[in-house]
Amino acid sequence: MAEYITITTPVSRTMLQPLACGQQVRLNGILYTARDQAHRRMAQLLAGKKKLPFSLENQIIYYCGPNPAPAGRAVGACGPTTSGRMDAFTPALLSAGMAAMVGKGERSAAVIAAIRRHRAVYFATYSGCGALLSQHVQAVRLVCFGDLGTEAVYAFAVRDFPLIVAVDARGGNIYEQAGQA
Amino acid sequence: MRVIAARTVRDAVERLVLEANTRLRPDVRAALQTAAAREKKKIGRAMLHAVAENARVAARERLAICQDTGLPVVFAEIGHRVAVAEPLVELIKRAAAAAYRRYFFRASIQPDPLRREKKMSYFPGVVHIDIVRGERLRLWLLPKGFGCENKSQLRMFNPTAPLAEVENFIVESVRSAGASACPPFVVGVGIGGTQDCAALLAKKSLLRRLNVRNRDQWLAGLEERLLRRINALGVGPFGFGGSTTALGVAVLEQPTHIAGLPVAVNISCHALRSAQAII
Ligand code: SF4
Numbered sequence: 001m002a003e004y005i006t007i008t009t010p011v012s013r014t015m016l017q018p019l020a021c022g023q024q025v026r027l028n029g030i031l032y033t034a035r036d037q038a039h040r041r042m043a044q045l046l047a048g049k050k051k052l053p054f055s056l057e058n059q060i061i062y063y064c065g066p067n068p069a070p071a072g073r074a075v076g077a078c079g080p081t082t083s084g085r086m087d088a089f090t091p092a093l094l095s096a097g098m099a100a101m102v103g104k105g106e107r108s109a110a111v112i113a114a115i116r117r118h119r120a121v122y123f124a125t126y127s128g129c130g131a132l133l134s135q136h137v138q139a140v141r142l143v144c145f146g147d148l149g150t151e152a153v154y155a156f157a158v159r160d161f162p163l164i165v166a167v168d169a170r171g172g173n174i175y176e177q178a179g180q181a
Numbered sequence: 182m183r184v185i186a187a188r189t190v191r192d193a194v195e196r197l198v199l200e201a202n203t204r205l206r207p208d209v210r211a212a213l214q215t216a217a218a219r220e221k222k223k224i225g226r227a228m229l230h231a232v233a234e235n236a237r238v239a240a241r242e243r244l245a246i247c248q249d250t251g252l253p254v255v256f257a258e259i260g261h262r263v264a265v266a267e268p269l270v271e272l273i274k275r276a277a278a279a280a281y282r283r284y285f286f287r288a289s290i291q292p293d294p295l296r297r298e299k300k301m302s303y304f305p306g307v308v309h310i311d312i313v314r315g316e317r318l319r320l321w322l323l324p325k326g327f328g329c330e331n332k333s334q335l336r337m338f339n340p341t342a343p344l345a346e347v348e349n350f351i352v353e354s355v356r357s358a359g360a361s362a363c364p365p366f367v368v369g370v371g372i373g374g375t376q377d378c379a380a381l382l383a384k385k386s387l388l389r390r391l392n393v394r395n396r397d398q399w400l401a402g403l404e405e406r407l408l409r410r411i412n413a414l415g416v417g418p419f420g421f422g423g424s425t426t427a428l429g430v431a432v433l434e435q436p437t438h439i440a441g442l443p444v445a446v447n448i449s450c451h452a453l454r455s456a457q458a459i460i
Contacts, residue, residue: 022224022421067248068285076285077245082328082361104328105361105420126231127363127419128326128452130248131203131239149301150287162231164224164421175360178415178422 006160010058011099013169016121021172025123025163031062031102031156035081037148039089046092053144054153056098060123063103065150066140067130075137075156077130080104083122087111094118106175107167115167122167124174136161183260183316185460187267190318191276193458197322198253198280201456202245205236208390209367209453212428216365225423229365232418232451243284247452250286251324253277253306256385260315274305277322289327309381318460321388329366329450332358335380338442347372347444348403352410354446355427360420363450366427367391368411371445373435379443386431387449388457395432404430418451 007015009029019025032054034042045052063083067076083103090101091114099120104127107115115122126133139157146152166174210233217229239246255273259265265272281288281303290306292299334354338347355368371382395401407430417423428451437443 024224024227065248065287067245067250067287070244070285076287077239077248077250079248081249084361104363106359124360124419124421126228126235127328127360128247128450129231129235131242131244131246132231132235134244135238135242164419174421178360178417178420 009060011060012058013099013119016099017119017169019121019165019168021165021168021174021177023165025165027060027161027163028159029157031060031158031161032143033062033064033066033154033156035063035065035151036085037151038145038153039086039093041145043089043092046096052096056093056096058097058099060100060102061093061098062156063101066154067150069140073134075134075140078134078137078156079128079130080125083107090114094120102163112167112171112173116169116171119169121165121169123163124166125161125163133161183263185263185265185318187265187272189460190265190269190272193320193460194255194273194276194322195280195283197320197456197458198277198286199243199284201322201324201454202250202284202286203239203243204456205239205246206390206453206455208392209428209451210236212391213451216425216428220418220423220425222417222423224421225417225425228418228421229425245286246454247326248287249289249326249328250281251326251454252290252330253281254323254325254384255306255308256311256321256323256388257308258311258313258319260317261312262316263318265318270308270310273308273320277306278303320458320460321455323384323387323455325384326450326452329358329362329448332362333383333445333447335376335443335445337376338444340440340442342442347442348407348410350444351407351446352414355411355448356414356416358448359416362448363452364416364420364427365418365425365451367449367453368407368427368430369447369449370430370432371447372432373437373443375437376443378435379445380447382433382435383445383447386433387447387453388455389431391429397434400432400434404432
């Protein structure tokens with residue numbers, strides 16, 4: 001078996017189904033960043049039956065508040081933030097078509113149930129490795145909520161961005177298995 | 182009396198901000214290497230290599246090791262025969278804020294913690310001052326990320342609590358810190374004093390280099406025992422499982438009251454960043 005599976009966005013459910021927790025993945029395409037405040041706004045829009053400023057259909061959200069870009073770079077350090085803080089908003093985003101998320105750390109039982117229901121995937125990436133991860137981001141574009149600064153939604157064009165399947169479409173959970181070693 | 186110019190302090194703080202945020206401490210790098218050689222799980226080894234590679238990229242490209250460049254915590258030891266030309270605490274806080282901005286590190290400080298209406302700021306960090314004998318000013322800067330700071334714990338034990346109870350509390354604090362605090366950790370433990378002292382000691386113990394043994398033999402034994410138990414938890418690098426849950430445990434102790442036993446645990450993520458200047 002190859003060490004990595006490579007996938008490209010947008011990601012169909014068919015592409016996600018074979019992934020099993022613990023597998024290492026390399027991602028090409030677009031990652032949309034969103035953390036606390038952007039989640040709150042998106043959830044408010046969805047609750048009010050309004051359209052989101054961008055389509056979540058088959059897209060991946062990355063829980064990240066990047067550092068400003070030093071001269072000549074696309075972005076500064078841009079590692080994952082704690083996913084658990086987004087738990088309350090996640091089921092609504094999954095219902096809106098989001099296919100996968102990228103972050104760090106455990107998810108709630110409600111989120112894992114929603115992941116199974118929507119046959120989605122939760123990926124983790126290298127925590128605390130913002131410098132290394134920034135090397136996989138080739139371009140950055142502001143998508144919406146620009147007033148939020150680092151918490152706005154940006155589209156990262158990524159190449160070989162490293163991911164680990166943390167919760168797979170069947171609910172297999174790497175964090176649950178970890179302690180049992 | 183020796184007088185240090187404000188500019189000298191400002192320059193030193195600026196250097197510390199850059200160094201701490203972009204160069205992982207050599208002792209932490211060495212500990213990561215040793216851990217990667219010992220780690221039992223394949224995925225754990227791969228993740229430890231990623232952490233080491235991240236440190237190399239950060240140093241080479243002058244990028245922040247982690248996008249959470251933390252809340253800058255400064256420990257200052259000022260000699261009794263030294264004066265600084267401007268108020269020291271404010272001087273340090275302003276210099277740290279200016280350096281964070283200059284090096285494109287993220288503004289992560291919320292000026293009004295409960296209302297959260299004000300804009301994110303670079304100002305102010307936290308400064309702890311100690312007055313010691315001598316004519317030097319020593320500064321340590323420790324940018325503390327909150328993924329791990331949030332998992333820190335403090336308990337006021339009965340003075341008669343069995344040692345096992347205290348040890349269990351420390352090990353359980355690490356277990357409950359979990360994957361979102363970015364393991365492998367360095368675990369700082371502060372024991373004694375008053376409640377506030379214990380918390381401060383726990384944070385301060387993170388400054389000790391990982392390859393330096395506790396000078397107190399008994400505490401050194403306690404640290405080794407705790408580290409063994411923590412690494413048997415199986416949390417592993419990034420929480421994906423493995424035998425490396427912590428790179429080190431450091432305990433600092435001070436006298437306390439006959440009626441109490443404060444114990445604080447401060448968790449640091451693998452991005453344990455600190456730098457030191459002697460002026
Ligand atoms: S806990 Fe540490 S390594 Fe993890 S995101 Fe925060 S500062 Fe970075």
